[in-house]
Amino acid sequence: MKQTSLEDFVKIKGNRKFRIPIWLIAVFMIALVASASAALLQYFGQVVTTVEVKQAVLLDGKDISEMPIAESATVSGGEYFLTSHVLQSQTSVPVTLQFQTEVAPSPEGVTVKYFKSSGYTVTVTTQVKSELSPDGIPISVTVEDIGDWIQWTFDFFAYNTSVAEGNGKFAGCIIISLDGTTPTFQIHNNDGTCSAFPWGTWLYSPYDPTGGWHTSEADWNTPVSDIGWIEAEGDMLFANNPQGTLVVRILKTKLDTSFGWAVYASIAHFSTIPYSISVYPADFNWGSETFETAVILEEIVSPFVLNANETLPFYIRYEFNPLVAGEYEITTTVTVAD
Numbered sequence: 001m002k003q004t005s006l007e008d009f010v011k012i013k014g015n016r017k018f019r020i021p022i023w024l025i026a027v028f029m030i031a032l033v034a035s036a037s038a039a040l041l042q043y044f045g046q047v048v049t050t051v052e053v054k055q056a057v058l059l060d061g062k063d064i065s066e067m068p069i070a071e072s073a074t075v076s077g078g079e080y081f082l083t084s085h086v087l088q089s090q091t092s093v094p095v096t097l098q099f100q101t102e103v104a105p106s107p108e109g110v111t112v113k114y115f116k117s118s119g120y121t122v123t124v125t126t127q128v129k130s131e132l133s134p135d136g137i138p139i140s141v142t143v144e145d146i147g148d149w150i151q152w153t154f155d156f157f158a159y160n161t162s163v164a165e166g167n168g169k170f171a172g173c174i175i176i177s178l179d180g181t182t183p184t185f186q187i188h189n190n191d192g193t194c195s196a197f198p199w200g201t202w203l204y205s206p207y208d209p210t211g212g213w214h215t216s217e218a219d220w221n222t223p224v225s226d227i228g229w230i231e232a233e234g235d236m237l238f239a240n241n242p243q244g245t246l247v248v249r250i251l252k253t254k255l256d257t258s259f260g261w262a263v264y265a266s267i268a269h270f271s272t273i274p275y276s277i278s279v280y281p282a283d284f285n286w287g288s289e290t291f292e293t294a295v296i297l298e299e300i301v302s303p304f305v306l307n308a309n310e311t312l313p314f315y316i317r318y319e320f321n322p323l324v325a326g327e328y329e330i331t332t333t334v335t336v337a338d
Contacts (some may be wrong), residue, residue, distance in 0.1 A: 135278030260291025
């Protein structure tokens with residue numbers, strides 16, 4: 001049956017006047033409103049959250065938007081070099097990673113490996129050269145990994161039982177062999193060996209495989225202050241160095257995963273401490289150098305775990321066959337392990 005609207009009531013019986021009570025109009029309007037709001041609710045509330053997710057692992061403090069990190073080098077076939085980098089976890093859970101290596105145009109003759117610190121540290125006592133200083137005393141030398149550097153600390157008073165008096169001086173020398181057999185270079189605080197530099201100047205002297213050492217020649221000595229990958233500190237004179245310590249640091253990227261080292265040291269001009277020459281290893285001699293082996297890096301084999309919030313310094317070692325020549329593009333990608 002058709003319902004009667006308010007307009008229909010007005011039109012009833014033609015033009016006959018018809019009055020609608022106010023209360024009836026009010027009831028009608030309430031009914032309309034009630035019928036319009038009777039639909040079911042779609043939900044009781046709503047939360048909209050915007051989340052920016054940070055990259056879980058950074059390389060050298062950078063995320064993927066700042067990749068790749070560009071590096072370049074010039075080497076001869078048969079040589080190698082190392083570069084240093086850092087992986088940093090930003091998450092509270094461990095992440096299993098892997099290194100992927102691509103070499104273009106061809107990987108033949110190119111070897112790329114990844115390493116981390118082995119935590120190398122050792123403290124040794126030098127052997128007195130009794131034929132040169134029969135009453136001499138040894139010294140203590142500590143070699144340790146301190147991050148990007150390998151550090152040697154000479155303690156000239158470690159075994160001294162006398163009160164140091166006089167115009168004493170300390171001479172120290174570190175000899176490095178990259179192959180563990182043949183010397184590569186030495187770092188010394190010039191004790192008068194090279195007259196072109198003041199006494200006590202820290203100098204770098206390379207070894208000549210065909211002619212031996214040339215430490216007395218100016219052209220074969222470079223001040224350590226002019227070399228970015230070596231640091232040395234400690235005055236030769238007791239008056240300026242009452243602690244009797246000398247310190248030398250070498251960047252790990254300028255060494256290798258393992259190498260040989262030796263020390264030669266002397267104490268002189270004290271009135272209470274005998275003239276002393278000592279070495280390490282005990283059988284070290286100029287012209288027949290022997291070396292202590294230091295293994296400072298251990299290989300990272302993929303896959304590997306980067307622990308929660310861990311910072312992992314690592315090294316890439318690039319090695320080239322003697323028959324390799326030309327331009328190569330080598331890409332290392334750090335990814336989540338499969």
